[in-house]
Amino acid sequence: MSFSQTLFTGYGNWNPVFWIIGFIVALIISWLLLRRGESGCNRDTEQVKSYLSGNAEPEKGDVHIRAGNMYWGFTEALKEYYEFLVPVHTGILTDYILWFLGVMAVIMVILLGGSIL
Amino acid sequence: MRLSESFNRSLWVFHFNSGSCNGCDIEIVATLMPRYDPERFGIKLVGSPRHADVLLVTGPVVHAMAERLKRVYAQMADPKVVICIGSCGQSGGVFFDSYNLDGPVGDVIPVDVYVPGCAPRPEAIIDGVVKAISKLERLEGEKR
Numbered sequence: 001m002s003f004s005q006t007l008f009t010g011y012g013n014w015n016p017v018f019w020i021i022g023f024i025v026a027l028i029i030s031w032l033l034l035r036r037g038e039s040g041c042n043r044d045t046e047q048v049k050s051y052l053s054g055n056a057e058p059e060k061g062d063v064h065i066r067a068g069n070m071y072w073g074f075t076e077a078l079k080e081y082y083e084f085l086v087p088v089h090t091g092i093l094t095d096y097i098l099w100f101l102g103v104m105a106v107i108m109v110i111l112l113g114g115s116i117l
Numbered sequence: 118m119r120l121s122e123s124f125n126r127s128l129w130v131f132h133f134n135s136g137s138c139n140g141c142d143i144e145i146v147a148t149l150m151p152r153y154d155p156e157r158f159g160i161k162l163v164g165s166p167r168h169a170d171v172l173l174v175t176g177p178v179v180h181a182m183a184e185r186l187k188r189v190y191a192q193m194a195d196p197k198v199v200i201c202i203g204s205c206g207q208s209g210g211v212f213f214d215s216y217n218l219d220g221p222v223g224d225v226i227p228v229d230v231y232v233p234g235c236a237p238r239p240e241a242i243i244d245g246v247v248k249a250i251s252k253l254e255r256l257e258g259e260k261r
Contacts, residue, residue: 046191051165054133054185 127159128250131169131193135186135222136212137176140236141203145173148239160246166192171249174222177205177212183219190226196256198229198249202242207231 007014041047049057068075075082088099134142148155149162163169166189178186190199199222204210206222222228229252232245 041194046188047167047194049192051167051189051192054182054189056184056188 127161128171128246128253129159129161129163129169130171130173130246131164131166131189132162132173132175133166133186133189135174135176135182135206135225136179136218137203137205141175141205144236144239144242145175145202148242153239153243155243155246166190167194169193170197170253171246172197172199172226173202174199174206174226174228175202177209177215178219178222178225179217180219183225186222186225196253198252198256199226200230200232200245200249201228202232202245203237204233204235207233210235 006016132142132145145162147153155161166172170193172190172193174186190197201207201222205212206228209215209218209221212218219225230245230248232241234241237245
């Protein structure tokens with residue numbers, strides 16, 4: 001078996017030495033390209049920011065499409081449901097306990113009322 | 118004329134209209150036409166200040182453009198020069214007492230070459246660019 005055929009899979013040959021040589025060549029090419037760059041460029045200034053017709057670069061979160069866009073159709077179809085549900089989710093524990101007690105009271109009235117009748 | 122390093126690299130120009138009436142902008146476009154053809158020396162307009170050696174500013178600086186002009190200037194790599202085209206950028210011109218001005222270009226960013234006129238002819242603009250080349254040569258020399 002020759003040097004280039006360390007691992008013969010039936011579909012081709014694989015040799016880690018060739019990969020390492022390839023990476024080294026790629027690194028040398030990258031370094032040569034980097035050397036040709038503008039040396040006067042200061043990394044901590046506006047010089048490395050995108051040119052947006054002179055406007056300030058917005059925060060990444062403001063320009064990226066949010067994950068919520070994935071289920072836009074779902075939320076649009078259930079808009080009326082969400083319009084009610086989202087304000088109810090206040091994040092305040094006492095609100096949730098009040099809802100819990102309220103719903104429990106309604107269930108109790110239904111159950112007890114039914115048994116009395 | 119001996120070609121210096123900055124000239125070999127060719128002079129790339131970014132045009133910024135900070136509130137001009139477009140008279141100077143038309144003259145800049147006329148300068149780029151085949152009659153004068155500065156591109157044969159490698160002088161050409163580019164679309165981003167990050168690629169440019171020279172910032173060509175036309176007009177006085179209106180409020181809305183002052184921050185943008187400062188940002189565009191900051192985005193240019195060193196060494197860089199600023200050429201102010203026209204009387205408005207020099208002094209405010211006919212708009213000198215307008216409520217909407219932050220002032221002449223020199224009040225907002227440092228200007229290296231002034232090309233006066235309303236509007237300056239292409240020959241004057243080319244003369245300003247040649248002066249900018251000599252300034253760039255000096256800056257390059259100081260950097261070495």
